[in-house]
Amino acid sequence: xxxxxxxxxxxxxxxxxxxxxxxxxxxxxxxxxxxxxxxxxxxxxxxxxxxxxxxxxxxxxxxxxxxxxxxxxxxxxxxxxxxxxxxxxxxxxxxxxxxxxxxxxxxxxxxxxxxxxxxxxxxxxxxxxxxxxxxxxxxxxxxxxxxxxxxxxxxxxxxxxxxxxxxxxxxxxxxxxxxxxxxxxxxxxxxxxxxxxxxxxxxxxxxxxxxxxxxxx
Numbered sequence: 566x567x568x569x570x571x572x573x574x575x576x577x578x579x580x581x582x583x584x585x586x587x588x589x590x591x592x593x594x595x596x597x598x599x600x601x602x603x604x605x606x607x608x609x610x611x612x613x614x615x616x617x618x619x620x621x622x623x624x625x626x627x628x629x630x631x632x633x634x635x636x637x638x639x640x641x642x643x644x645x646x647x648x649x650x651x652x653x654x655x656x657x658x659x660x661x662x663x664x665x666x667x668x669x670x671x672x673x674x675x676x677x678x679x680x681x682x683x684x685x686x687x688x689x690x691x692x693x694x695x696x697x698x699x700x701x702x703x704x705x706x707x708x709x710x711x712x713x714x715x716x717x718x719x720x721x722x723x724x725x726x727x728x729x730x731x732x733x734x735x736x737x738x739x740x741x742x743x744x745x746x747x748x749x750x751x752x753x754x755x756x757x758x759x760x761x762x763x764x765x766x767x768x769x770x771x772x773x774x775x776x777x778x779x780x781x782x
Contacts (some may be wrong), residue, residue: 566764566766567763567765568700568764569781570779570780571576571589573590573620573731574702575620576588577695578669578671583610583642584608585669587611588613588680589624589757590620591603591612594673607628609630609746610630610646612669613633614681615653615662616681621634633646634648643749649666649769651664651666651680651682652682655683656678660683664681666679673700675697675699677723678701679704681710688697697723698724699769700726700729701720701725701728701762702731704733706732706734706742706743707742708742710732713748725773726770726776727769727775729775729776729778737782749777754774755776756774760779
């Protein structure tokens with residue numbers, strides 16, 4: 566399995582047989598705040614956590630990908646997806662609305678993409694997601710989502726083996742959110758700064774780790 570980070574909350578998760586893209590952004594979205602280059606890679610399946618154009622620009626993707634954007638379980642091309650409703654804020658969605666968390670079961674690995682999660686998980690959401698999670702994609706920038714401190718609370722709720730931070734400030738994200746270093750500085754797990762945008766995963770680590778990918782775009 567290969568995980569490739571385009572930027573913001575968008576990853577391409579690939580095996581020899583399938584390509585799954587998460588939360589595709591539109592280049593120039595949010596009045597130009599999202600400065601990453603367009604995603605020009607075709608995918609078989611796209612997951613969308615919510616309709617904001619820094620997460621839901623699936624129509625910009627080449628080809629005709631199959632779309633996952635609703636709650637509940639769904640099997641596409643032999644891959645099991647599960648959507649779990651959550652909120653974009655810590656006020657029951659009254660500020661920024663709802664989002665969808667996704668679990669993906671692929672090649673014997675359980676992945677979870679938290680989208681723009683804005684709150685600590687409820688017991689029901691933890692049950693729906695299931696524990697443990699093998700690979701967790703988690704927002705860490707704060708303001709619009711959980712920040713570094715809350716991210717660690719959520720990590721301990723799900724007991725992942727690999728934690729991959731996302732949705733943080735970079736030179737190509739001009740939003741009032743924190744850089745990934747704020748999350749790394751309080752890390753409770755060993756941190757691997759990979760200094761590249763993609764990684765091949767053949768065997769999961771035996772102990773929890775944080776893997777930091779550099780945005781490609």
